[in-house]
Amino acid sequence: MTFKYPDAEMWLFGAWVVMSCLCLVQAELYTAITDLEDLLDTEAMFMETLDRYIEREEKKIERLKRKADEYRKEHALASSDVSEYLSNPLNAYLLVKRLTTDWTTTESLMTEQTSLDEAQHNFTEIKRFMKFPTDEDLTGAAAALIRLQDTYDMDTSSLAKGELMGVKYTTQLSASDCFELGRQSYNSLDYHHTRLWMTEALARQEQELRQNSNKTETPKWEILEYLAYSTYMEGNVKTALDMTNELLQLYPEHERAQGNKAYYISVIDKESNNKIEIEEVEQTNAKPFDRAPTEKELYEMSCRGAVSPPKEIQAKLKCRYVSSSPFTRLARLKEEEAYLEPRILLYRDVMYDSEIEVIKRLATPRLKRATVQNFKTGALETASYRISKSAWLSNIEDEVVARVSRRVEDLSGLTTETSEELQVVNYGIGGHYEPHFDFARADEVNAFKSLGTGNRIATILFYMSDVAQGGATAFPDLKLALSPQKGTAAVWMNLHANGEGDVRTRHAACPVLAGSKWVSNKWLHVVGQEFLRPCTLDPTV
Numbered sequence: 137m138t139f140k141y142p143d144a145e146m147w148l149f150g151a152w153v154v155m156s157c158l159c160l161v162q163a164e165l166y167t168a169i170t171d172l173e174d175l176l177d178t179e180a181m182f183m184e185t186l187d188r189y190i191e192r193e194e195k196k197i198e199r200l201k202r203k204a205d206e207y208r209k210e211h212a213l214a215s216s217d218v219s220e221y222l223s224n225p226l227n228a229y230l231l232v233k234r235l236t237t238d239w240t241t242t243e244s245l246m247t248e249q250t251s252l253d254e255a256q257h258n259f260t261e262i263k264r265f266m267k268f269p270t271d272e273d274l275t276g277a278a279a280a281l282i283r284l285q286d287t288y289d290m291d292t293s294s295l296a297k298g299e300l301m302g303v304k305y306t307t308q309l310s311a312s313d314c315f316e317l318g319r320q321s322y323n324s325l326d327y328h329h330t331r332l333w334m335t336e337a338l339a340r341q342e343q344e345l346r347q348n349s350n351k352t353e354t355p356k357w358e359i360l361e362y363l364a365y366s367t368y369m370e371g372n373v374k375t376a377l378d379m380t381n382e383l384l385q386l387y388p389e390h391e392r393a394q395g396n397k398a399y400y401i402s403v404i405d406k407e408s409n410n411k412i413e414i415e416e417v418e419q420t421n422a423k424p425f426d427r428a429p430t431e432k433e434l435y436e437m438s439c440r441g442a443v444s445p446p447k448e449i450q451a452k453l454k455c456r457y458v459s460s461s462p463f464t465r466l467a468r469l470k471e472e473e474a475y476l477e478p479r480i481l482l483y484r485d486v487m488y489d490s491e492i493e494v495i496k497r498l499a500t501p502r503l504k505r506a507t508v509q510n511f512k513t514g515a516l517e518t519a520s521y522r523i524s525k526s527a528w529l530s531n532i533e534d535e536v537v538a539r540v541s542r543r544v545e546d547l548s549g550l551t552t553e554t555s556e557e558l559q560v561v562n563y564g565i566g567g568h569y570e571p572h573f574d575f576a577r578a579d580e581v582n583a584f585k586s587l588g589t590g591n592r593i594a595t596i597l598f599y600m601s602d603v604a605q606g607g608a609t610a611f612p613d614l615k616l617a618l619s620p621q622k623g624t625a626a627v628w629m630n631l632h633a634n635g636e637g638d639v640r641t642r643h644a645a646c647p648v649l650a651g652s653k654w655v656s657n658k659w660l661h662v663v664g665q666e667f668l669r670p671c672t673l674d675p676t677v
């Protein structure tokens with residue numbers, strides 16, 4: 137049942153306007169694909185305004201050209217025989233008139249701003265009433281791209297050529313696109329990526345010059361300045377000095393570069409006086425492990441499929457058809473084991489396309505930047521390690537949401553009486569959620585306190601889209617990555633039967649490399665499950 141009263145729609149539209157205004161100040165459009173879709177509408181309006189402006193300016197220029205032609209013709213006639221021309225009193229009068237009132241009209245036509253003013257006014261209005269990205273969105277989108285580069289271990293020049301993990305796309309980055317990525321990295325004090333992207337910007341600029349497709353507004357010396365500084369910050373003083381010398385050849389008066397040059401020379405002198413060998417840092421992306429990988433590294437390796445669970449474990453995994461609870465609304469479930477200890481199960485085709493459409497439609501106008509709980513205060517905040525947009529749907533809103541809740545009971549054998557509402561999540565460019573537990577740890581005293589339903593006993597995660605590349609659910613400790621498949625649900629218990637958190641369930645949402653990722657999830661809580669999953673003191677189950 138859906139409510140379709142005109143008033144409700146008006147209210148929804150009002151809510152949309154308020155939300156989009158909030159977005160303008162909160163700068164989070166890059167976090168979800170649905171918002172980016174709206175940006176295309178904004179761009180269409182911009183283009184329309186620009187076209188109309190150009191058309192009017194062209195008409196104006198046409199009129200000015202006609203005027204200029206008239207002046208030229210009359211002037212040529214006068215110049216051919218000046219005294220003859222001026223002896224005619226009409227010509228004398230017309231010359232004076234041309235340079236007074238006529239010229240004033242011409243000049244005011246030249247300086248007329250109405251189409252510019254109107255275009256600017258329209259731009260302002262579009263920015264006010266449509267979704268529009270801010271500088272923070274640009275920073276976020278750049279950071280997302282760099283996160284993808286790291287997670288999926290992609291080299292800078294392949295990425296600039298539009299190659300994503302071996303898949304070639306048509307979009308390429310120009311020198312100035314690369315420069316912007318370098319500049320964004322520099323602003324976040326990330327000198328490693330500043331150097332990579334400025335190097336690429338130089339290479340691209342040279343290529344563009346060779347192909348006479350000079351798209352760069354940025355002069356070469358400016359790229360060199362960023363490159364030299366980041367190279368110095370990464371420990372390569374000599375190379376930084378060479379780059380600065382090259383810069384000074386292009387722009388000898390550049391004061392900061394002169395200062396830097398003197399400084400780099402003094403650093404090199406000091407080091408050689410102290411007889412310290414200047415070791416030029418090896419610039420390579422390969423990082424062989426002579427130690428156990430960190431969780432972050434394991435997470436990234438799981439995301440790009442560089443690790444997988446041991447063969448012995450994989451050999452034991454089974455899939456089967458199961459008939460679940462007597463009240464099951466699905467004839468038989470296709471159950472697939474993804475892992476045994478802890479038990480992580482996949483159920484294929486348990487959410488229908490029609491249901492997915494309804495859920496996405498209900499959630500879309502309400503998507504907000506996903507938050508994380510501050511473990512000290514219990515307050516909800518946004519964080520760069522969780523980038524997505526989410527919305528909550530309750531059972532009473534739509535029969536489809538209620539149906540999904542009942543299905544969750546069928547899949548898990550647990551009750552949804554005490555569960556949270558259905559959370560719907562859309563991940564945008566590089567959208568991700570770094571490794572985390574779904575349950576609250578013992579020190580997180582404030583988590584779920586207000587709910588009064590105990591800890592999160594189980595997670596049921598529905599994939600509501602296929603994802604072209606990336607976007608897996610990774611369990612770094614298990615070296616396991618679940619690829620999103622539309623209609624599939626992943627189910628696992630977060631707690632041991634004694635109520636303690638199962639740390640092996642630590643998981644992450646890998647960044648989306650290509651595509652849009654939609655998921656929804658249901659978190660079931662402890663209270664109400666006493667007879668469905670009896671507790672024991674045995675910590676091994």
Ligand SMILES: *[C@@H]1O[C@H](CO)[C@@H](O)[C@H](O)[C@H]1NC(C)=O
Nearest residue numbers: 184185186188189254255258
């Ligand atoms: C500005 O918007 C108004 C109202 O939509 C429209 O009539 C006008 O043509 C637009 N002007 C430009 C330059 O786009």
Ligand SMILES: *[C@@H]1O[C@H](CO)[C@@H](O)[C@H](O)[C@H]1NC(C)=O
Nearest residue numbers: 341350351352353354355356
């Ligand atoms: C090409 O770009 C450079 C900036 O590096 C600029 O100075 C130059 O004028 C441009 N040349 C052409 C032909 O557009």
